[in-house]
Amino acid sequence: MDLAKERADFLAGRSFTAWRWLGGRFAPGAEGAVFRVYAPGARAVGLIAGWNGWAPAPMARDADGFWTLTDPAAEEGGLYKYRILGADGRTVDRADPFALCTELRPGCASRLIRLSPTRAAAGWRPAPGRGYDRPMNIYELHAGSWRRRADGGWLFYGELAEPLIPYLQRHGFTHVELLPLAEHPFDGSWGYQVSGYFSATSRYGDPRGLQYLIDELHRADIGVLMDFVPVHFVADDFGLHRFDGTPLYEYDHPDIAQSAWGSCNFDYYKPVVRSFLQSAADLWLSFYHCDGLRMDAVSNALYWQGDPSRGVNAGGVEFLRGLNSGLHRRHPGAVLTAEDSSTFLKVTAPVEYGGLGFDYKWDMGWMHDTLDFFAAPPEVRGRLRGQLAFSMQYFSSELYLLPLSHDEVVHGKKTILDKLPGGYEEKFAQCRALFAYMFCHPGKKLSFMGNELGQFREWDEDRELDWNLLEYPMHAAFDRCFAALGQLYLEHPALWDGEYDPKNWTALNTEDPEVFAFSRTGGGERLLFALNLSGALKQEAGVAWRGSAPLRELLNTDDERFGGGGRVNGPLIPAYGGVVLQLAPFAAAVFAKSGPSAGRAAPAEAGPDARS
Incomplete structure (x- = not known):
C-alpha cells in the first residue's frame, strides 16, 4: 500500500479505500496495531482502551491533521476510543469513525478486529451485470425482526441463513435487501441514523458472522443488497458530530447542518466527507461482497434539506455522480439503487x-x-382506472423499481392488506390482485417482509413477524399465491426481458370500464394480464388478442389454492378478434398462448439502452 498516495487521495476527496488503513488496524507482520484518526482541528488526541486501563496514550499529529499511534499491547477484540481535546476546548471520548466493529449498544466503544477475507472469497465472483433484462425480485428484510429466538432474542447473522435461504427460494426472490446494518445506537431508527459507517452492527454478531451469511446467500444464487445512508448521521457526542471541535463532517451553517430527523447532514463540499462516504460504500462491496447498495433519502442530497423549492444542492449532485461512477469502475456488476421521491431528471x-x-x-x-387506487371504494374504481395506467406514460423515462417497502406498513399507515376496503375475504381477494398487478407490471420488484403473510399488524422492529398466521387457512393460501406469483415472474421472460422498452407492453381496451388489462411481450412470448376492479363477477369479451391460438391461463388469483372461490378459466378460444374472460370479483389472471411454458433461462446481460 502506498500510504502517501492513500493520504493524498483522502484529503482530495478521491479515496474509496480509506477503510483499509484509517482506524485501528493490526499491522501486518508486526506486533500490536496501528491507530490512525483524522482530526485536524483537535488540540490533543489520546488512545484510551481496555488494555491500557482507559488511560490516554498520546497520539502524534502530522502536518495534515492525521493522528497516529502504534500500540504493541493492542488486543484482538479489545475495546477502545479516542479522547479528543477539540478546537472548542471540550474533551470528548469518541468512537473510531473507521472501526470495523463496535460493542453492543448502549455501549459505544469501538472493538479492534482483524481484517479477514471471507471463506468463499477465493471462489466468489461478482454478479454478471446489473440485472437489466433479467428477473429481479427483492425481499426487503430487517435482520432483527424477521425471526427471533424462543426467548425473544435476536438471531445471529449466521443463524439467519438456515431458515432464510429456502424461504427466499420458495417465494421466487432473487435478492435480499437488508435494512442498514451499519452500527446505530437506537433500535427504533431501523439503522437509518448511523453512528458507525464501517462497523456492522453487533446486535446480530460480529463481522465474520455477516460474512458467513452473505457467503451462504451467494452459494444459493441469491444476491445481497445493502441499505446505505449517505445523507445524514447521528448527533450523539461519541460520533462524528463536531468530531474535532469543529463541524468536520457536517455543514458549518446552522440552517443546513441539521436534518429534518434531528441528525446531522453530511457536507458534500468537503473532500474528506466524500472520501469517507465513498470508502464506506466500497467496504460493503469489497469486504463483505454485497452485490449492490440501495441509497436512502437521495432527494435530501439533491436538494437543500430535501426541499426542491430551496434549490438544487450542486455539491450533493456531484457527490452522487462521483460515488456512483467510482463504485461502478471498481465494481462493474454492482447494483446501485436510488430511493428518490423527487422529479429530478436522469437519475x-x-x-x-x-x-x-x-x-x-x-x-x-x-x-x-x-395503494391509493386499491384503497378507494370499489364502486368508484372504474372511473379511476387511468390512475393504474398512468405509469405507462412515464415508465420508460427511468429504470424503475416497484417498491412496497417497510415505509408503507408502519406509523399508522396500516399494512398492505389492511389498507384495502371490505370484509376479511374481500381484503384478501384485493390484496392477491394487487400483488398480481405488481408482478406483471414492468419494473424490478421489492416487497417488505411480512407482506407475503397478509399481516394485519403493522411492522414492529421489536418483535418477529406473525408466523402463527400461517396456521390460518386464508393466510396460508395468500402465502401460496405470493410464492406462485414469484415463480411465475421468474419463469416468464415477457415479465422482465426488454421491460423498459415501451413497445413491449400495451394497455388493452376492454368493454367494461371495471376491467383493466394490458399485454407484455419479451423473450419470444406474449402474456395477457386482466384485473377485475369491482366486487362483481365479470364476463369480459372485449380484450383484443392478436392471432388465433387458444389462450392458457397461467395463474388466477381466485384459484381455490390461493383462498379464492375457484372461478378460473379453461382454454380460451379467440373469436371476432377477442376472447371471453371470466373474472371473479377482485380477481386478476395471467394468460399465454397455449402450449409448453415459454419460461427459459435469463439471457446474457443487456445494456441500459433507454438510460441515455
Whole structure:
C-alpha cells in the first residue's frame, strides 16, 4: 500500500479505500496495531482502551491533521476510543469513525478486529451485470425482526441463513435487501441514523458472522443488497458530530447542518466527507461482497434539506455522480439503487450522459398511485382506472423499481392488506390482485417482509413477524399465491426481458370500464394480464388478442389454492378478434398462448439502452 498516495487521495476527496488503513488496524507482520484518526482541528488526541486501563496514550499529529499511534499491547477484540481535546476546548471520548466493529449498544466503544477475507472469497465472483433484462425480485428484510429466538432474542447473522435461504427460494426472490446494518445506537431508527459507517452492527454478531451469511446467500444464487445512508448521521457526542471541535463532517451553517430527523447532514463540499462516504460504500462491496447498495433519502442530497423549492444542492449532485461512477469502475456488476421521491431528471442515466449514474430508481409515484387506487371504494374504481395506467406514460423515462417497502406498513399507515376496503375475504381477494398487478407490471420488484403473510399488524422492529398466521387457512393460501406469483415472474421472460422498452407492453381496451388489462411481450412470448376492479363477477369479451391460438391461463388469483372461490378459466378460444374472460370479483389472471411454458433461462446481460 502506498500510504502517501492513500493520504493524498483522502484529503482530495478521491479515496474509496480509506477503510483499509484509517482506524485501528493490526499491522501486518508486526506486533500490536496501528491507530490512525483524522482530526485536524483537535488540540490533543489520546488512545484510551481496555488494555491500557482507559488511560490516554498520546497520539502524534502530522502536518495534515492525521493522528497516529502504534500500540504493541493492542488486543484482538479489545475495546477502545479516542479522547479528543477539540478546537472548542471540550474533551470528548469518541468512537473510531473507521472501526470495523463496535460493542453492543448502549455501549459505544469501538472493538479492534482483524481484517479477514471471507471463506468463499477465493471462489466468489461478482454478479454478471446489473440485472437489466433479467428477473429481479427483492425481499426487503430487517435482520432483527424477521425471526427471533424462543426467548425473544435476536438471531445471529449466521443463524439467519438456515431458515432464510429456502424461504427466499420458495417465494421466487432473487435478492435480499437488508435494512442498514451499519452500527446505530437506537433500535427504533431501523439503522437509518448511523453512528458507525464501517462497523456492522453487533446486535446480530460480529463481522465474520455477516460474512458467513452473505457467503451462504451467494452459494444459493441469491444476491445481497445493502441499505446505505449517505445523507445524514447521528448527533450523539461519541460520533462524528463536531468530531474535532469543529463541524468536520457536517455543514458549518446552522440552517443546513441539521436534518429534518434531528441528525446531522453530511457536507458534500468537503473532500474528506466524500472520501469517507465513498470508502464506506466500497467496504460493503469489497469486504463483505454485497452485490449492490440501495441509497436512502437521495432527494435530501439533491436538494437543500430535501426541499426542491430551496434549490438544487450542486455539491450533493456531484457527490452522487462521483460515488456512483467510482463504485461502478471498481465494481462493474454492482447494483446501485436510488430511493428518490423527487422529479429530478436522469437519475438512472449514466454520468457520462449527464445523469446521476444509478442503475434503478424507486418508483414512488407508482407506489402511491397503486395503494391509493386499491384503497378507494370499489364502486368508484372504474372511473379511476387511468390512475393504474398512468405509469405507462412515464415508465420508460427511468429504470424503475416497484417498491412496497417497510415505509408503507408502519406509523399508522396500516399494512398492505389492511389498507384495502371490505370484509376479511374481500381484503384478501384485493390484496392477491394487487400483488398480481405488481408482478406483471414492468419494473424490478421489492416487497417488505411480512407482506407475503397478509399481516394485519403493522411492522414492529421489536418483535418477529406473525408466523402463527400461517396456521390460518386464508393466510396460508395468500402465502401460496405470493410464492406462485414469484415463480411465475421468474419463469416468464415477457415479465422482465426488454421491460423498459415501451413497445413491449400495451394497455388493452376492454368493454367494461371495471376491467383493466394490458399485454407484455419479451423473450419470444406474449402474456395477457386482466384485473377485475369491482366486487362483481365479470364476463369480459372485449380484450383484443392478436392471432388465433387458444389462450392458457397461467395463474388466477381466485384459484381455490390461493383462498379464492375457484372461478378460473379453461382454454380460451379467440373469436371476432377477442376472447371471453371470466373474472371473479377482485380477481386478476395471467394468460399465454397455449402450449409448453415459454419460461427459459435469463439471457446474457443487456445494456441500459433507454438510460441515455
